[in-house]
Amino acid sequence: MHGLINRAIQCFVADTYGRDAWIAVTHRADLGFSEFEAMMTYPEELTPRVLDAACRELAKARDELLEDIGTYLVSHPQAEAVRRLLRFGGVTFLDFLHSLDDLPERARLAVSDLVLPALDLVEHRPGHYTLHVHAQQEGFGPVLLGVLRAMADDYGALVFTELRPAGPGRDAIEITLYATAYAEGRRFELGGGAG
Amino acid sequence: MEACPDVLDALCPLHAILDRRGCIAHAGPTLVKLRPEDTLPGRDAFEVFEVTRPRALAGIDDLFAHARMRLHLRLRAAPRTKLKGVLVPLPGERGAILNLSFGISILDAVRDYALTNTDFAATDLAMEMLYLVEAKSAAMEASRKLNLRLQGAMIAAEEQAFTDTLTGLKNRRALDHVLARLVERGARFAVMQLDLDYFKAVNDSMGHAAGDHVLQQVARLLVEETRAADTVARVGGDEFVIVLGEPGERDQVAHVAERLIRRIEEPVFFDGRQARISASAGSALSWDYARPDPARMLADADRGLYASKAAGRARHSFAAPDG
Numbered sequence: 135m136h137g138l139i140n141r142a143i144q145c146f147v148a149d150t151y152g153r154d155a156w157i158a159v160t161h162r163a164d165l166g167f168s169e170f171e172a173m174m175t176y177p178e179e180l181t182p183r184v185l186d187a188a189c190r191e192l193a194k195a196r197d198e199l200l201e202d203i204g205t206y207l208v209s210h211p212q213a214e215a216v217r218r219l220l221r222f223g224g225v226t227f228l229d230f231l232h233s234l235d236d237l238p239e240r241a242r243l244a245v246s247d248l249v250l251p252a253l254d255l256v257e258h259r260p261g262h263y264t265l266h267v268h269a270q271q272e273g274f275g276p277v278l279l280g281v282l283r284a285m286a287d288d289y290g291a292l293v294f295t296e297l298r299p300a301g302p303g304r305d306a307i308e309i310t311l312y313a314t315a316y317a318e319g320r321r322f323e324l325g326g327g328a329g
Numbered sequence: 330m331e332a333c334p335d336v337l338d339a340l341c342p343l344h345a346i347l348d349r350r351g352c353i354a355h356a357g358p359t360l361v362k363l364r365p366e367d368t369l370p371g372r373d374a375f376e377v378f379e380v381t382r383p384r385a386l387a388g389i390d391d392l393f394a395h396a397r398m399r400l401h402l403r404l405r406a407a408p409r410t411k412l413k414g415v416l417v418p419l420p421g422e423r424g425a426i427l428n429l430s431f432g433i434s435i436l437d438a439v440r441d442y443a444l445t446n447t448d449f450a451a452t453d454l455a456m457e458m459l460y461l462v463e464a465k466s467a468a469m470e471a472s473r474k475l476n477l478r479l480q481g482a483m484i485a486a487e488e489q490a491f492t493d494t495l496t497g498l499k500n501r502r503a504l505d506h507v508l509a510r511l512v513e514r515g516a517r518f519a520v521m522q523l524d525l526d527y528f529k530a531v532n533d534s535m536g537h538a539a540g541d542h543v544l545q546q547v548a549r550l551l552v553e554e555t556r557a558a559d560t561v562a563r564v565g566g567d568e569f570v571i572v573l574g575e576p577g578e579r580d581q582v583a584h585v586a587e588r589l590i591r592r593i594e595e596p597v598f599f600d601g602r603q604a605r606i607s608a609s610a611g612s613a614l615s616w617d618y619a620r621p622d623p624a625r626m627l628a629d630a631d632r633g634l635y636a637s638k639a640a641g642r643a644r645h646s647f648a649a650p651d652g
Binding site for chain 2: 138171172173174215218219222224225229240243244245323324325326
């Protein structure tokens, strides 16, 4: 799995539960090192091992942990770059939902060997959507659920989301959008990022 | 054909419609955002924009003469944002449309004018461009940090590759480097081979831990008794090479060797037990050779060392260079 994904797990554990907790996870997973490099690729089996170790160390269910990682990616100050890149998706939460189809390609433009799950948004009727997630590996669905919930907060939108597993590597997230501007979202300025 | 301002506002929000005299008749919404203080309609386009390329356009007629060509422009008022543009005359000499884009200045522009997605046409690649710049900067930063860490690891690895891990002294590789450097520089130096005597007995009777302790003590005192410019290397189990830079005369080298041997003979305690060893040494001097060669000097110093051992140990000898 790409170093960026492994490093996201590392940063989530270290920033949320402290560095010691992360070191304990690396021991449990018998990792042999304590730092994932964002720009390197690691064997596939390492990621589930680290996730299992984190679940046991933090006494959390797998899906719960994954969803927390998704929330962390959007809302933690350490991960601000991720939030900003997601906010490029659109001016409103609805724009953002519709931009998700492009997300894997956008990611590949930035980091050519980063493979994210295929995303497909289906609109049933205004305000009611299903986001289909299709990945080579397990676990992206709950992460995306966390991302969506945090992004809704970020935009100030009121949504209801529900995760429905749909086979190996497949998830469906049911999204009901009650209000696009329910609360004051967080500010986003195009020119506020790099440099 | 009419210039339909509301159509143009949607298709190319950064535009101006000019009348036949070159005055702005209508400004697109993004252009208005660049000049919030000005009332653009009615103003001479030439007063608002400076055309930097093609050069030396004298006035609005000149501008109309460059219709449909790529224009480089700049706002005359601060922050003097650079723009790219093209002027397309309307039929029937009813003026022209000046369409503009930020080009490469887009990064500054979004910051200077607090632009948002809605300030760009839906088909404009500006958003993708901004996204890419930001994403690539983040990826570059991650790569840069990785490079720094790898560089640090490389330096540490090189350091270790030149260091004997038990004693912290230089190793054989480092010694070869040092000698090659001295020969290159044409420096005056002495090479001393030094073997511990009775070390095997310590190892056998008191164990390897004691032996390691003795080696570390010897290493420490060899460093203490030599100068910073000298090099102390461990080249075998109980074999050391000391390189003395600018050591003075032959006698002074012999004197250093004697002093080292006497210090090595001082008893070392390990686990309450006393270990006694000594050392034999042999040296070669660079100024004894017309063209000093490290391998040959080491071999000659080694012969001096064996002469010392043969003569009853615990002493130092020189070997004649051609002996």
